[in-house]
Structure formats: structure tokens, C-alpha cells
Amino acid sequence: MLRYLARKLFIYLLTFIVAVTIDWAIPRFMPGNPVDALVSRIAMMPDANAALTSYFMAAFNLDQPLWQQYFNFWKALFNGDLGRSIMLFPTPVTTLIGRALPYTLGLLLPSILLSWYVGNMVGALAARRKILDNTVLPLGYLLTATPYMWLGILLAWLLGSVLGWFPLAFGYDQALKAEWTWRFFGSLVFHWVLPFASLFLVALGGWAIGMRNMIIYELESDYANYLQALGAPARLVRKYAFRNAMLPQITGLALQLGAVVGGALATEIVFSYPGLGWLVLSGIQNQDYFVIQGVFLFIIVGVLLANLIVDIVYVVVDPRTRVGLQGDAA
Amino acid sequence: MTSTDSAAPAAAGKTHGNEFLYFASRNTKLVIGTVVFVLFLLAAIFGPMLAAYQPMTFDAPPGLPPSAEHWFGTTLFGQDVFSQFVHGLRSSFIVGALGGITAAAIGMFVGFFAGYRGGLVDEVLNMLTNVVLVIPTFAVLLVVAAYLSVRGLGTEALFIGLTSWPWAARAIRAQTFSLTSRDFVDMARLNGEGTFRIIFGQIAPNMSSYLVMTFILLFGGAILTAAMLDFIGLGPTDGISLGLMMNYSVMNAALQLGMWWWFVPPGLAITGIVGSLYVMNVGLDEVFNPKLRAL
């Protein structure tokens, strides 16, 4: 069990190092050397002195040897220094991310967990009933094939624009002040519904199909056949099949995270929702590269942490990882 | 039951290729998926020739709903949506194909060698696969694309391919692993054939159906990813794409103005293409895998 986790941890660590290196290297070695332009642009801004003392800026200082720059980059990272935004100079990138993060997490966590849970239930039911199967399967494939943002656009158009049930844009009513009143909270929820629904629905299709296929696979497995040969009732067989089919779905949850995060970014853009996706979009439009890089690192760290949590959960639910002989293939 | 009974003798005597066609033509999922896919493909190939307008020129009245003159209406700036649509379709297919090929090539290379060679090669390649697998590749694409000031379809496809191969490599590795212990591979090895010849002469042909299905999924995945990148504004800087169409429509208040003809076609096309690929894949699985040819 410890070996299993240690191995995973090693991979995550390696991934983290690779990701940070990419993050450092890309602007450095891109054609046209965008960093030059960036550093000189910042140097000309007011308050530039403060900015240039930042470790992060040092990490991009071309006067120094490469290894020194690389080292500075890591040092900046450990100091929680991701540089300063250009569009909102001199706000530190971390501050911007900190502001956007609650919105993104508020979308992501419920949609991931709920779609996973509901999708598994629907898939398990579909595996039992032919009629349900014939509707769930095509619908599931349709949903997984839908680009996140398009479903968002459709929902926004139909429920927001045409029917006027939900607001089309922003995280809360712009006329309200962001303070902890019931009205504000209600407005938050109200604006949250549509982006959440589009993320939830697209992901739901994938989970339902996955669960349905896994259960059918498990029901045809040897142990299920043996139990049935010994007269075990369908109830027991299905209980085992469901439990065993959950395991790959848990692993799948970790693997799917990256894609869902991408979907969340796109969905936020549809709804002008003030999360990381919106931040990235403004970063792109304003060529605010440090913001983009910062969000990138944040996503990496978040996804790796989530992966680790999933792994720990997996160890708890799959006895095979605990007896230490063989775990999941990863 | 009676229908399959009477059909049986016809199938029994046929050769392998014919047998595939026989079952393929009887698989509704495969047939529906293929028809939808081919329809979109034809639209992508011939649509641009049919389009009476240029995709990016502003030579029509703005904001027109669909009409005989402008089949899919016009944008807020007076561009012909149909023309944008068919050109965008074309980009989608190109990105899907190039991205899919790149990913399949890497996935096959890594999967074959890891599975066939085993040992240290496997260990290293497996590590690489796992790292790329857990990295949220979308985020990587984001930074890379953001720093590229000039982006073409090819670059986009290449980067998508470079980041989407790990699951394919893993699946191919597992298949290769099980094939490597078979007689015919042993024979080839005893005959002193080289690794490359064994892999591409013996192993690959024996999992060709599997490779086809893997490619189909990679193709669909590349189209989806490209649409997402384009939508965020990191797509090709020259020309039009389906994702870009959605981006323009959302950024220019098509939702508020109710200009559904601007944003419905591109999303519908992507869903249709990718959905048809998925359904094709399920159908192919049933055709290739005799165990699934139930009833």
C-alpha cells in the first residue's frame, strides 16, 4: 500500500517538476522571445521598481545565466510569487487568482462530484433495464460529444435569453455590492445555475456510459457467472458488480479532471463568469502572460492534489492496493 | 432469431474481408455513425465550393436570419454564416485528422516499444506516459498557444497530438503485451527478425482493428480540444473555425440578440461529428469483437 502511494507520489512530483519547467521554458524559448518585450514593458510602467525586485521577475531577467533564472523561478514559486499582472498593474497575479478561484471551484467541485455520482447511478440503472439503456446510451454519447461551451451557449440562449429564467452573464448581479447578504447570496446562486448545469450535463454523459459499460463487463465476469451458477440471487451479483465497477470509475475521475477543468474555463467564458477561465481570457486579450502562466501553475497543482486525493480514496476502497501485490495498472 | 438463422449460411462461407463488410453493414450503430460522419465530411469538402460568399468578408447586410440568399444567415458584421460554417468544418476535419495522426503515431510508438521490449524501456516510457497523463494537457496547450503569436491549423493540431496520446499508448501497450507472448511472435523472434519488423509485421497487423478504433477516438478528441482552444481565443490566427465562430458569436452578443443561426450550427456540427465517431466506434467494437455480436 505504501509502495503504491509512494509510486504515485513520485509520478506527481515528477509531473510537477516537468510542468514548472515547461512553464518556465515556454516563454523563454518561444520564437520572437516574448519575455524580452514583456520585461521591458513592465520596466516602463509606474511602480516598476517594486515589481522588478520580485523574484519572479528575476527569474526572467535575461542578464543572468539560464540556470540562475531557472533557480530563481523555483525560488519565486516557493515564495508564492507569480509575478504581477500587466492589465491590472501592479496587482500580484496571486491576488487575481485568489479572487477568481472561489468561482471556479464553486463550479467545478459540485459539477464534478454530482455528475460523477448521478452518472454512475444512471449508468448502473441503464445496465439493468433495456428500455432505459436504449435512451441513456444515445443520450450519453450525445452529451459527451458536446463541447462544454456549446451546451453552455444553448442553455444561456434558451433559458436565459429566450425564456429569461436565468441571467446570461456575470457571477452576481452587477448592481449589488459584494457583501454577505441574503440577496447577494441568492444572486450568486442564480448566476451559478446555468454554468453549473452545462458542466454537469456534459460530464454526466461520460460517467453514465462508463458505468454502464463497466457494470455489463462485470456482470459477464467469471465471479458473477460462478455466483449465479451457485444460485446467488441477482441482488448479490449486482451488488458485487456495482462495487467493482466503481473502482475504474474512481480512477477515471482523476484522469478526467484535466478535461473538466478545461471545460470549466470555456464555460466561464460563455457566461462571463468571473473565475479562472475569464481571467485567462482577459490575460490572452491583454497579452498578460504572467497571468496565464500563473493560472497554468495553479491548475497543475490543483489537478495533482486532486489526483492524490483520489488515489488515497482508491487505496481505501480497493483492497488489492492494500495487500500490496498489485494495484491499479497505473 | 429466424432472420439471423437464415442469414448464417450466407456468412459462413465468406472470406475474412467480406465477413467484416457483412457484419458492418448490419450494425445499425456503425451505419448511422458512418452516414452522419460522411455527410459532414462531404459538407467540409464540397461546401466551400458551394458557398457563394467569402467567409471573412463583410459584404452582406448584418444580422440577417437564414434566407434563400444566406442559407445560415449573416453575422453581426455581415459575414455569411454558411460560408464560415463550411470553412470551419474543413478546419475541424483537418485538425482532427492531423491531431489524431500525431497522437496515434506517438501512442503507437510508445505503446509498441514499451509493451514489446518490456524492462527498462517499458519502465521509462511508462513513466513518461503517466506524467503526460496526469498533466492537465489543456492547461499546457493554453500557455503554449498563448505565447505563439502566429498560429496555424498545423501547429494547433501538432500540439493537440503531442498532448493527447497517453491513454492510447497505455491501451496499445497492454495489447502488445498480451500479443508478445503468442506463438507467431516467438517464431518471428526465433527467425531473427528485428524489433521493427516484428512490431510492424506481426504485432500491429494483429491488433489493426484495435488501432483503428483508437485512431477514431483520438480524431474525435482532437476536434473537441481544438474547438475549445479556438473558443478561448487560442485557435489559428488565420482563417475561421467552428470554435472561433462560437467565440465571435458569444463575444458579440449573439445570445442577447437571439442570433441563434450564428452559434447553433458550429456546435451542432462538432457534436454531430464527434458523436458519430463515438457511435461508429461502439459499432466497430461490436463488429470486430465476435463476443459482442450477440443475437
Add this chain to the structure above:
Amino acid sequence: MLAVSDLRIHYRTLSGSVKALDGVSFSVADGEIMGLAGESGCGKSTLGKALIRLEERMQYVGGEVSLDGAALPIADDRAMVPHRFRKISIVPQYAMSALNPTRRIGRMIDELLDSRGIRGATLRPELERRLAILGLAPDVLGMYPIELSGGMKQRVVMVLSTLLDPSLLIADEVTSALDVASQKKVAGALVEFRDRGFVKSMIVVTHDLAILAQIADSILIMYAGKLAEKAPTRTIIEAPAHPYTRLLLGSLPEVGIRFEERRLPGIKGRPPSLLAPPQGCRFRDRCPLAFDKCAVEPPFVEIAPGHQVACWKADAHAEG
């Protein structure tokens, strides 16, 4: 006492019905261990499975089965439930993977017994005693299947399958995946289980005629979905009447090595497709003795007491 008459089971596939059992009749007496042998794909497992539970794709086409004088409703999945495990049981060909990988073995057994209305605790001492007979410590009940070796899993399944003292046990390839030493042990265990009365009679499916020679009272040879020959073990080994049996015996390699993996050197060609089996004797294509009359299907008839054969030349051989 098991009696099977004219049993027909087909597999439904897209390319048509695979006639895996095409009119099979035989009986197994109380206390008898009947060996069942034949080339791969001839329908041995299908026969074993048909007697206890038809899988999704298996289609009952005809025939009767009775066990201890009462008819077995094999075509009726529901009605078979009370018989399963209690009266008729199976050690499947896939015994190595027959245990739920994510349950501790003891708990899985308890849950299974519980679902059949039996308190697991009451049988626990007997369960442990029988495990001990096969050389397994009671600890295995606290383990997950993955912690056991293949042979151990096999033995656990044997114990579990026979725990309710069924009248008939079908043991499908229980020795195949094991090394020679374990094969001997498992084969011995089968006999011991019969002798101790844990099971009344047994059908032992195997490719390994050498094992059957040691433990079986009688042997039934199948070919392409039909019966070829049934006789007491001694007769089959010393005076086989069917040309197929003789070739099988002749092509038998050293003890313990199955002929499944190598092509039968003595028998050229392959068995016919069961999708559209040929008219007449199914062995005709490969039979060295085939003659005109073989275009008509030979009946499965008794040529001596307890010795049945389906071959037009059988009489001549038994004598000669």
C-alpha cells in the same frame, strides 16, 4: 443418479446457431466419477454449464435431464435456483478467477450462503475442516483472492462448491492450469470428496486422459457436439471402439501434458464447424476408417454392457 437424454444446446450468435450440444444422452450412476474428454471446442464445458445454468447466449433446444429421479428444469432459470449449489454444483473452468477480487473470501462465502438462506456461521467449522483436508489453513478465509496462488484458489472453489454436499459435481478442467504435483493433489482430492460422501457423483471434464485413467470410473468421449463413446475407464483405455478414441489415446503424450496445446499429431485436420456441422458421421473427414455408410449418421448404441459407441465400424473393432 443423473440421466441426460437427447440434450440440445445452441449458442446464439450473429452468424447463426452454434450447435455445441447436438443430441446428447448418457447417465452417471451414484458414486460414479465420469470423465468427459475430447478436443477443445467439442462442447464439454457447454455440457457442464447446461446442467447447472444456461448462460445468456445458450439456448435450450431440446432434451431432458433428471437428477435422483426428479426432472431438472434446466431451461427455466428461476426453477433451477433451488437445485443449484444444493443438488448440483460446479467447479468452473475459470476457477482461478471465480472469486470476487474485492471481497475477503470468508465474507464472500458468508454472503453467498446468506443469500441462499443459510447462516454462514453454522457451516464455518465444516468449511474450515474441508479446507484443512485440502491443506488450506483457515486463514485463507480472511484473505483476498489475490493473496492466494492459483492452486489455492482452485481448492477454495472446490471446497465452496461442494459445501452443501450436492448430488452431482461438475469439475471443469480443474487440473489444467496446475503443475504436475498440484494436479495429482487436486485429482486425489476429487476422489476423496467422493469417498467421504461430500458429493455423490461427478463429471470430470478434462483434456488429460492420463488423469482420468487414475480417477474416473467411466469415460465419455465427445466429438463436435456429439457423443462418440462411453465405457468404463478400463475399456476405454484398453479396448476403445471408436476410431476417434483410439487416435486420441494414440496421440496422448506423456502423463500430465495436455494435448490441447499441440495439434493432435495422430489426427490430421480440425473438427468441423458447429455452425453448420456436416451430415453423417462428424468424424468422417478425419477418420482413417471412413466408408460409404458413414455418410449416414451412426447411432450411439450399446455394443457391450456399459459400452456405447457411435460408429458404424465399432462392432468390428471391439471384437478385433
